[in-house]
Amino acid sequence: MNLFFDLIIGGLSIGACYALVALAMVIIYKTSEVPNFAQGEMAMVSTFVAFTIMTGYGVGFWIGAAATLAFALVLGALLELAFLRPAKDPSVLSLIVITLGAEMVLYGLAGWKWGANQNPFPVPFSEYSGFKIGEVMITEINFWTFVTSLVIMLLLFVFFRFTKVGVAMKAVQQNAFAAKAMGIPTRRILTFTWALSSVTGAVAGMLIAPISTLDTNLMMDPMLKGFAGAVLGGMTSLPGAALGGYLLGLIENFFGGYVSLEFKSVVAFAVIVLILCVKPSGLFVKHFERKV
């Protein structure tokens, strides 16, 4: 029974990271209508920046993290300005190609700058000690990962519900044309969406880096899992994406614990394909039929 609870805790912890990546993807997908394949590399580059700030310049963790979030904000906005805005009337495929291209550019830049070394990412939380509930150990890092993800989600909820910019974003997501007619600067909102998504992704990156190793492939797997989680919940629903991320983390961890550790990372995709065959728009979204 202990194994069961351990798997739940591990699953929720990694699921929290997937959920954050999924949220980041959905935020962009809802406004730009493109799955942002560069999401993972944006987070990876941000995490490397955090690493450089903290170890290279001896800045404390919290100030370094804040600086990284500011960097991520600028990075997301820059990518949108440089790559997506110049595309005139792009099709879905060319948008996907642009994000794939951005992914390769960022991956190459990070590889060029930081090489192939594996670096330890310093965090003020322990990976081994923590507190116990009964026989079950909850390590500090698992606990804070989970709490951080919840806090970010709460912040996002408050942002979209109560701030003017958040409401404007929702308006653009629902109907960009009507939003423009109402005087919302849609292009600026779009840039800001990318910045917001980039920040969310950077948080995920800094949460994943301590439990995995920091190299250029850091976000390859979590990005795909986050994407899968977003698809599982439905690409157009923020709570759906978060739930999908958690669910995927749990499924993956249980499969790894009880069935086969080797095929742990495959099972996520098998589940996705099966669920998509039954519900083509994800679990938590109403499916709309397309018109001719």
Add this chain to the structure above:
Amino acid sequence: MDMKRDYYEDIQLCRTRTVRVATILFVVGLAVVPFVAGNYALYVLNLIAINCIVAIGLNILVGYTGQISLGHAGFFAAGAYTCVLLMVKAGVPFVVALPAAGLVSAVLGFVVGLPSLRLEGPYLAIATLGFGMAVTQIISHWDFTGGHMGIEAPKMSLGPFVADTGAEQYGIIVTTTVVLAVAAVNLMKTRVGRAFVAIRDSEIAAEAMGINLTWFKTLAFAVSAFYTGIGGALMAFALEHVSAGSFNLILSITFLAMVIVGGLGSVMGSILGAALLTYLQLKLQVIQEAPVIGPLLLEISNRYFTPEGLPNIQSIIFGGIMIAIAIFEPLGMHGIYLRIKRYWRMWPF
């Protein structure tokens, strides 16, 4: 000029005499190359020819049928392993193993195509991507396929004739490429090819015209996978070794980049794209040896970056090309060719 007066003109392989002469000259040129080119040049040409096959196959799916796939590395791996395993473990001759590899890939493509009936856009992308990841994982954890270490490929052979040198390999690979390329051009002029294009332009309208979506969509996946499987099998022989690690997401993206850069919905574009990107890939790996740029880049690396990370410049340039093509010339190199042709059509008036 592009007016067609009867059906026969529309289905001709070469539209005008100029095209026919150019094609014949090109094929003759391909036949002459192994007698004049050096070993390394032949190796490069082999890789280009193989990537041409894959790009043409992927273009049938992405460019002509309008379905996206990020899992073609999976079909590529399936083809490579099927061919090599059949020859090594079962002793099947190469002539049988090569089409068998294509067929196994095609069957896989058919299976992957089934979810595509209900999925589109990002959902299809993640489903195919998952397939690609799954194939790599299974191969690298399965003892029968040699696990992470991979397996050595035997020599290609046609009956008693064994392809030892680069020139002999070139003969087999390029012949296959030419045959498959002509087949693809022909396929697009048949009922099946037209059905693919109709599905791309509007699924619902195509269905209303009596096109069986289930059959033609899965068929597009199967044909595309067949080409990719053949390409994978040939690649195993060109590199003389297959290992699971090389069939990753980056490879799938590179294939997609070839199709996009070459031009969607054009066989000639695929060939151009594959040639350009394969050549760049090989050259950029050794960019520090380039005459002027090399030392300059090394200097920049030493000052601001890490010198051992310099080969990563390949990713940057590939990504840059993909973005530039998507923003400025969505039809790729084929689009550029069309524009040049239109510009010079009335020359010198």
